[in-house]
Amino acid sequence: MQEQEYKIKKLDSFELKDIFECGQCFRWNEQKDGSYTGVIKDAIINVKIEDENIIFTGKCKGNIEDIVNYYFDLNTNYEEIKQKLSNIDEYLKTSIQFGKGIRILNQDLWETIISFIISANNNIPRIKGIIERISKRYGNEIQWNGEKYYTFPSIEQMKNVSVQEYRDLGLGFRDIRLYETTQMISNGEIKLQSLKENTNTQQVREELLKLSGVGPKVADCILLFSELKRYDVFPIDVWVRRVMNELYIKEDDEAKVSKKKIEDLAEKKFGNLKGLAQQYLFYWRREN
DNA sequence: CCACAGGACGGCT
DNA sequence: AGCCGTCCTGTG
Numbered sequence: 001m002q003e004q005e006y007k008i009k010k011l012d013s014f015e016l017k018d019i020f021e022c023g024q025c026f027r028w029n030e031q032k033d034g035s036y037t038g039v040i041k042d043a044i045i046n047v048k049i050e051d052e053n054i055i056f057t058g059k060c061k062g063n064i065e066d067i068v069n070y071y072f073d074l075n076t077n078y079e080e081i082k083q084k085l086s087n088i089d090e091y092l093k094t095s096i097q098f099g100k101g102i103r104i105l106n107q108d109l110w111e112t113i114i115s116f117i118i119s120a121n122n123n124i125p126r127i128k129g130i131i132e133r134i135s136k137r138y139g140n141e142i143q144w145n146g147e148k149y150y151t152f153p154s155i156e157q158m159k160n161v162s163v164q165e166y167r168d169l170g171l172g173f174r175d176i177r178l179y180e181t182t183q184m185i186s187n188g189e190i191k192l193q194s195l196k197e198n199t200n201t202q203q204v205r206e207e208l209l210k211l212s213g214v215g216p217k218v219a220d221c222i223l224l225f226s227e228l229k230r231y232d233v234f235p236i237d238v239w240v241r242r243v244m245n246e247l248y249i250k251e252d253d254e255a256k257v258s259k260k261k262i263e264d265l266a267e268k269k270f271g272n273l274k275g276l277a278q279q280y281l282f283y284w285r286r287e288n
Numbered sequence: 289c290c291a292c293a294g295g296a297c298g299g300c301t
Numbered sequence: 302a303g304c305c306g307t308c309c310t311g312t313g
Contacts, residue, residue, distance in 0.1 A: 121294040126311065172309030177296080215296045238294070258303090292312085301304080 013078030015101020177213025
């Protein structure tokens, strides 16, 4: 564990608020100086934008450059992606201008599965609180700059946690789902490594749907926001339903719009970049 | 105190 | 196959 720093020139597609507040992650917190601090596996990282630079500092075992290049997906060309999507229509163009600094992170698969099971029927402050309590209770403590941070617990660290312990941490009805999914993964019923190696998105989706607490929306979030990194999925939550109805479908009662209709429209308009289109539209609608 | 927000799931049609 | 009530907690 050692203190490291990595500095790069500012990027057009890299804004702290856009990246950390667009709903894809739960473990980053804004600091008094406007920077954000979070935990990436067993590394504690702070990201700051200053003058013409993006500055990553942190305490980590590996090379900080490798860690953030992968996690923040710095080798993907967002300018090209945004250009393609902006050409589709004016709505998308507007939403991309609003969320121009979004990047989709490469988050740990196990952590993403558990985090999005917790997200079901839940709001962001509460999700963050629950994940923080789970990490504090079952993860490893790391001290940095006088603060205590906690790694997200491993499968091994969670496999003996009882349903009641989850309930006591405030999981609510998600307690049993978290327990069952942890068992399915730790006993090898679902193999995370084979999910990472499988390039067939539909097959991976089918596997994820076998996990307790993973339905269509959560499965798509895992595919899009984890290291599985699939852009060709379209998570439909209430905000996406709302924005798709308001912009394109224009049904009086948005609850009456079928998921199939939204899915077909997304596929037709956005194709294999529909996951990214979803994220710009979602963020724009939720923040406006 | 009540209404509401937020997905999965199982039972029902 | 689609619809609907229930699951839990925090907020207004």
